[in-house]
Amino acid sequence: DAGVIQSPRHEVTEMGQEVTLRCKPISGHNSLFWYRQTMMRGLELLIYFNNNVPIDDSGMPEDRFSAKMPNASFSTLKIQPSEPRDSAVYFCASSFTGVGEKLFFGSGTQLSVL
Amino acid sequence: GESVGLHLPTLSVQEGDNSIINCAYSNSASDYFIWYKQESGKGPQFIIDIRSNMDKRQGQRVTVLLNKTVKHLSLQIAATQPGDSAVYFCAEGYNQGGKLIFGQGTELSVKP
Numbered sequence: 001d002a003g004v005i006q007s008p009r010h011e012v013t014e015m016g017q018e019v020t021l022r023c024k025p026i027s028g029h030n031s032l033f034w035y036r037q038t039m040m041r042g043l044e045l046l047i048y049f050n051n052n053v054p055i056d057d058s059g060m061p062e063d064r065f066s067a068k069m070p071n072a073s074f075s076t077l078k079i080q081p082s083e084p085r086d087s088a089v090y091f092c093a094s095s096f097t098g099v100g101e102k103l104f105f106g107s108g109t110q111l112s113v114l
Numbered sequence: 115g116e117s118v119g120l121h122l123p124t125l126s127v128q129e130g131d132n133s134i135i136n137c138a139y140s141n142s143a144s145d146y147f148i149w150y151k152q153e154s155g156k157g158p159q160f161i162i163d164i165r166s167n168m169d170k171r172q173g174q175r176v177t178v179l180l181n182k183t184v185k186h187l188s189l190q191i192a193a194t195q196p197g198d199s200a201v202y203f204c205a206e207g208y209n210q211g212g213k214l215i216f217g218q219g220t221e222l223s224v225k226p
Contacts, residue, residue, distance in 0.1 A: 043158070091157050103160075
């Protein structure tokens with residue numbers, strides 16, 4: 001199993017540009033989570049999906065952030081327009097609900113907004 | 115194990131010693147707890163978990179202790195090795211299948 005796959009690993013963009021982060025969860029997992037990690041705020045949950053349906057998006061900072069899960073094997077997190085304060089590492093994680101809440105994390109996307 | 119400002123709490127131990135990393139959780143309704151290890155440049159990696167109906171659970175070289183009375187969780191690492199150097203996060207969750215809320219993390223540094 002390849003684990004959770006995120007792309008790109010690194011993204012450098014200019015303020016105002018659109019950024020799209022991608023995630024492929026582990027096959028068979030039915031829950032997907034997007035987290036953001038910064039030194040100031042640690043690991044923050046942005047949004048999570050269960051069976052492709054958004055369950056809790058209360059952590060999404062503002063309307064500039066949006067996430068989609070069109071099918072069980074793919075999710076995107078989009079920031080439009082991006083701002084320097086969005087610079088962080090964004091992690092995607094997946095789990096199979098029913099056997100516990102153990103999350104498997106991807107390697108993250110390091111986003112730098114200049 | 116709670117952080118203040120920009121700096122993570124740091125635990126420095128000698129190789130071969132036992133390490134104890136502490137965590138205070140916030141929600142008395144939480145029924146699931148989990149420890150993750152994060153090495154530089156990588157995503158968090160599962161170490162061990164425990165449900166609220168247990169006080170203790172052991173894995174390979176690691177033990178998690180749960181004290182629900184004071185909402186405290188600890189991770190014990192036996193015979194700490196240089197490869198154990200990382201940031202360790204505790205997380206709490208409730209309602210099976212729901213979200214995990216992470217603590218701020220503790221940085222473990224192992225001196226050879």
